[in-house]
Amino acid sequence: MSGSGLPALLLTGGSGQVGLALREAPPAGFQVVAPPRTELDLADAGSVRRWVGDRPWAAVVNAGAWTAVDAAETHAAEAWAANAHGPAILARATAERGLPLVQISTDYVFDGGLDRPYREDDPVGPVSVYGASKAAGEMAVAALNPRHVILRTAWVYSPWGANFLRTMLRLAETRDALSVIDDQAGCPTSALDIAAAIGAVCRRLADPAPQPAGIFHFAGAGETTWYGFAARIFERAAQAGVRAPALTPIPSADWPTPVRRPANSRLDTTHFTRTFGLSPRPWTEATDEVVDRLTGAGERQGGRA
Numbered sequence: 001m002s003g004s005g006l007p008a009l010l011l012t013g014g015s016g017q018v019g020l021a022l023r024e025a026p027p028a029g030f031q032v033v034a035p036p037r038t039e040l041d042l043a044d045a046g047s048v049r050r051w052v053g054d055r056p057w058a059a060v061v062n063a064g065a066w067t068a069v070d071a072a073e074t075h076a077a078e079a080w081a082a083n084a085h086g087p088a089i090l091a092r093a094t095a096e097r098g099l100p101l102v103q104i105s106t107d108y109v110f111d112g113g114l115d116r117p118y119r120e121d122d123p124v125g126p127v128s129v130y131g132a133s134k135a136a137g138e139m140a141v142a143a144l145n146p147r148h149v150i151l152r153t154a155w156v157y158s159p160w161g162a163n164f165l166r167t168m169l170r171l172a173e174t175r176d177a178l179s180v181i182d183d184q185a186g187c188p189t190s191a192l193d194i195a196a197a198i199g200a201v202c203r204r205l206a207d208p209a210p211q212p213a214g215i216f217h218f219a220g221a222g223e224t225t226w227y228g229f230a231a232r233i234f235e236r237a238a239q240a241g242v243r244a245p246a247l248t249p250i251p252s253a254d255w256p257t258p259v260r261r262p263a264n265s266r267l268d269t270t271h272f273t274r275t276f277g278l279s280p281r282p283w284t285e286a287t288d289e290v291v292d293r294l295t296g297a298g299e300r301q302g303g304r305a
């Protein structure tokens, strides 16, 4: 435990993309305490209650989740334990102590059929076990702790873990050509930006002023498809000398997966920006930053400066 004396945030999922981003850049004015899953398991009510009761946290941030979308179909019990029952336990435990709970959620609570970016009050309609379990987690948090902020995001990538950007850079090492889906639209979102968004939320929740509660959407500004995302990744990586594979756009039908992905994953972030005073960066800028980190371009530029 840190002895910095700063108010502390209890973080679940500290080894995941969002968790690592928060630990790398803790929100200004806070320290982040991130017990590993062996100590704080969302599926273990006793461990959750022990940690929530450990000290007067400024807030609890739940970035822990079962995120393997396809595998959730055959591991529904584990997915529901982490994504729905765990948040319910957290919500009860935090509410008993009057603590705010920031719950990270997903565009997969929607079916993707809408023809505009999703707003917070659009009806949910998950089409997968993962989406249904996350939607149930949202409902539990909202019902059990009035001091909740549910932050839905989408298409998360980072310098760590399993994500589309890292997969593309890995494939660039061995493949001359790649086919990438071009009929799903979304907002790629850097975990580094999500960490900054969580920081803005936690600062606001620490204010004595009336505190916002409810659902908020946060995602990279603008929109693209997986094909457009891949093209940007390779365009930027090429500047660092990475050989780009030839890209072919394909329809989702040509890339069958156990779970159908939403055709529309776009999130309207107006409500978040109005409430917390932070506008998401253009997805292109945030993508370039992570590509540069992974290709070492930033270091080389730094070395030349």
Ligand SMILES: NC(=O)c1ccc[n+]([C@@H]2O[C@H](COP(=O)([O-])OP(=O)(O)OC[C@H]3O[C@@H](n4cnc5c(N)ncnc54)[C@H](OP(=O)(O)O)[C@@H]3O)[C@@H](O)[C@H]2O)c1
Pocket: 012, 013, 014, 015, 016, 017, 018, 019, 037, 040, 041, 042, 043, 062, 063, 064, 065, 066, 067, 068, 081, 082, 086, 104, 105, 106, 107, 134, 152, 153, 154, 155, 156, 157, 161, 162
């Ligand atoms: N990835 C995306 O594209 C995406 C999109 C929209 C929303 N989100 C949401 O964003 C949040 C963070 O996602 P991410 O991409 O950072 O996830 P991630 O990289 O897959 O990491 C998941 C984290 O959750 C932890 N975890 C899993 N089961 C747990 C349990 N039972 N108890 C405690 N911790 C547990 C994992 O710990 P271990 O290391 O021990 O496994 C890991 O630290 C999640 O709520 C996710 O639903 C993600």
